[in-house]
Amino acid sequence: MTTTGEQHAAAEKGPPWWWARWRSAVLDVGLALVSAAECAVEGVPFARDAGIPLAAGIVFGLLAGSVLVLRRRWPIAVVLVSIAITPAQMGFLMGIVGLYTLAASELPRRIIGALAGMSLVGTLIVTFVRVRQDMARGDLTMGDWFVPFASITTSLGLTAPPLLLGLYVGARRRLMESLRERADSLERELQLLAERAEERAEWARGEERTRIAREMHDVVAHRVSLMVVHAAALQAIARKDPEKAVKNAALVGDMGRQALTELREMLGVLRSAEGAPVRREDVPLAAVGVAAAAAASRAADDESAADGPWLSDLDVLVGQSAAAGMVVELSVDGDSREYTAEIEQTAFRVVQEALTNVHKHAAGAKTHVRLAHRVAEIAMQVENDPPDEVATAAAARLPSGGNGLVGMRERVLALGGVFVSGPTDAGGFRVSAVIPAS
Template sequence: MDAKGAPTAGEDFRLLWWTRRRSVALDAGLALLSAVECGSQGVGFAEQTGLPVALVVVPGVLAGLSLLVRRRWPLAVILISIAVLPANMGVMLALLGLYTLATTDAPRRVIAALASMEGLGTIIVTYLMLDTDPGIREQDFPAWFRPLVALLFGVASVVPPVLLGMYVRARRRLVETLRDRALGLERELGLLAERAEERAEWARDEERRRIAREMHDVVAHRVSLMVVHAAAVQAVAPKDPEKAARNASLIGDMGRQALTELRTMLGVLRSAPVAPDRPTESSRASSRLAEIASGQGREPSAEGEPAPDGEAPAAPGPNGDGPRLTGLRALVEESRAAGMRVELAVEGEQRGYPEQVESTAYRVVQEALTNVHKHAAGAAAWVRLAHREGEIAVQVRNAAPDGAARRREEAILPSGGNGLVGMRERVTALGGGFVSGPTDEGGFRVSAVIPDRSEGRPGG
């Protein structure tokens, strides 16, 4: 077969026990040579014994042709070679028969028994030939000469073919083992490739969900406040033009910040990769998006653009890494400026937390206040932040909203229903707990407990 497992030319050939044409040609040629050898040796034996030539040559030729069945019945070939051994015939027959038998899966004791019979018969016949040869008898050889020569002939006729056959059998087994292992590895690689495709598809889906969540967190809060301020401008413009102007200024500031953040994220998604040794604005923006996507960062306001009154740009960290808990007061003031009655209570002593922990807590409060603007207009809200041993607890609760205000705000602040899902994903990704639901008083509560995972701990 070829590398792809398809049958190659000649592999569909089959004749009796042969599977390749060259095997048929090889066995036919060897059988013909063996028949010629046995026939010529039979002529000499007939002359020595006075037997009719045809009576010796014909059986010898048939015995030599038995090599045609050596692949199918190697044991029969060896027995025939032992049978014609007294006539001093079948040397080639014995060699090839023993070799073929040794290459098969025949038990070693069977191979050893047949090889011993063949070797012993060769020793006896060789010794008798030397003992009856007049030329050798005339020579003054030591008594051990003829037995030694006979022994050497017997060993030479048995040991080499058996050893060669066992070597070929071991090599074939090794090749089969390597082939099976290669096929197994090929199947495993196929499975790994399928799993890699599944993991890549899962990663793409997860990245799409994360980008959608980040777009929601970064933009929705400011856009919601802009809508609230726009409604306030519309309401107070005829009565208090000065207050309407302040609200319009806030709308402009928030709009510029939202556009800056949105432009940064979209620019990163469209930018092409650059060489790592040539940092550009796009590469720095890509790094920022990676931080934003992991919940660790938030793009601050563009340089030179004013922030709303009293607002810090999401309280970036010491390296400008994004939202920190120190920015909660500015976030609350932002909602108060939009007309919400909101109170902030902080319990415990604040300490240094990993960026992901502070960013997640900040985003939970931000999204919860945004939901209050959307679904509970005019309702009071309470934000509670508790610094506990090994964790941070965040709770945002609002009272029951005014019915008329709620209907008016729901009409202009549509919701995609992804805010709570995004908060839950952020908190559970850090091993925390998240609970949300209506209160007995008709309001709504969002609670999150986030473990304090330092950078040096697993999962931090």
């Protein structure tokens, strides 16, 4: 169902004057009409007792009773008017409703207590005087005890119930408003947590993509670079030295198979680490989701590290580079010991990526690989001499994404280590890294 602009404007237009809802306005107007009618009827005996025209008494009653319409905005004024007309025995409904509204309002308790006490005393005095007059005229034949009894019970009956009911309703209303505000605040906090969890999930996805890209680069780039170098050498010596060409072809095949094996293992780890997608309704449980995601990521990293290379494989790595024509020396200082899988994998990848960069950018240069086992850390350094211009020009067609040094730095810094790289004074290039052993 659609609404026109005029209907929408009429729907948004609130009730007149100070009422918050139309239902409140209708209720107050209805109570004011009943109160005005009551005071008009009670104005007739008041006019007779006061010796004024009946019309004046009726008009006075109508005006006094209609003040009840102001009870929501000015409850104090309504109670004061009801107290003022109490001697005329008028405004009983206005006094009851006024006291209830006053007690349920946000006014200070001392003001509510003072006005309630004034109303109680006023009703008590007026009732006491009227009952004594009735007994004096003979309208009542009760004993003297009846005068204070009737005065007290009447004043308490007209004052205590509306006062207590108003205090209860006001306290309940304030409690509901407090609970509503607390619920709104909790909803806003949950929304903020959901947004923050989504941001963290997006950041985690980006970090995971970067990690996967870095791992793929480390696994494939070195093997493929060696394959390209061997393929170039194979092309150059295929006719001159068939025996060496067969040997190089076998090396290319072995490296290709190793690259495929490592790539297959990595893809298997990624598939096993895949979990159920994060559901939107699970976002408020941000702490559980983040902890589970972190645990899954650590499990995937541990599994990948367990299947990954070890420092004991450095001899094989250096031998592969030597077989590709690189003059490379490996030196190890200190007593070899076991490290965590993540430390060994990172150290191996740093050396591997540094050798790959030598193949790409300094082919033919003599390279020194140094590994030092220290008390609280492990250090590695790969340094090459100035490159051979002819060999470097021949290997210049090797692709380079420019992310090798960045990936090595990220790996080392993630373990709390130090990474330094840059050209040497002799014209070569040096890559150094130090990783804490624990």
